[in-house]
Amino acid sequence: MEHPSPPTSLPKYLAEALPKQDTETLQEVQNYVEALVEYRDQSVDTEELPEAAEPVEESDSEGSGTVVKEKVTCGDDSCKCASGNPADMHGPYLYRYYREKGTMKSEYIGKPGSEEG
Numbered sequence: 001m002e003h004p005s006p007p008t009s010l011p012k013y014l015a016e017a018l019p020k021q022d023t024e025t026l027q028e029v030q031n032y033v034e035a036l037v038e039y040r041d042q043s044v045d046t047e048e049l050p051e052a053a054e055p056v057e058e059s060d061s062e063g064s065g066t067v068v069k070e071k072v073t074c075g076d077d078s079c080k081c082a083s084g085n086p087a088d089m090h091g092p093y094l095y096r097y098y099r100e101k102g103t104m105k106s107e108y109i110g111k112p113g114s115e116e117g
Contacts, residue, residue, distance in 0.1 A: 040064070044097040048104055052086065056094070056112075065098030069112060 006015040018026065044066040046055055053068035071089035073081040080088040094109040 040099050044099065044104060049097060052089075053095070053097070054092075065096045067094055067096050067109065069093070070095055 003019075006018070018029070021029070046066070049055070049066065049068060050070065053070045056067050056069050069092040071086055071091040072093060073079070073084070074090055076082065081090055092112060094112055095106045096109055097104060097106045099105070
């Protein structure tokens with residue numbers, strides 16, 4: 001068996017340091033990485049979501065996290081959505097809330113029922 005090559009995306013300091021570790025340490029690192037991936041892939045707790053976000057069932061959406069339906073403001077102060085009144089806001093749109101490096105983030109998926117995603 002050949003010595004494995006690190007992925008090109010792996011930072012140099014890790015690519016150089018990992019092969020120098022003993023087997024026990026590598027197994028601990030592997031367990032840590034698996035736990036970290038599992039943590040980042042978990043759904044975002046609904047209590048962490050914006051008040052107006054309504055969680056929806058993920059059907060064929062790819063990715064991890066929690067998919068929500070949310071009405072938003074466009075940022076134009078002259079638009080009626082700026083009032084914050086949900087009836088005047090734009091949407092609803094689908095967003096995925098997820099964790100990245102311990103921080104909650106969101107990404108736009110599309111309109112409910114659209115082919116975007």
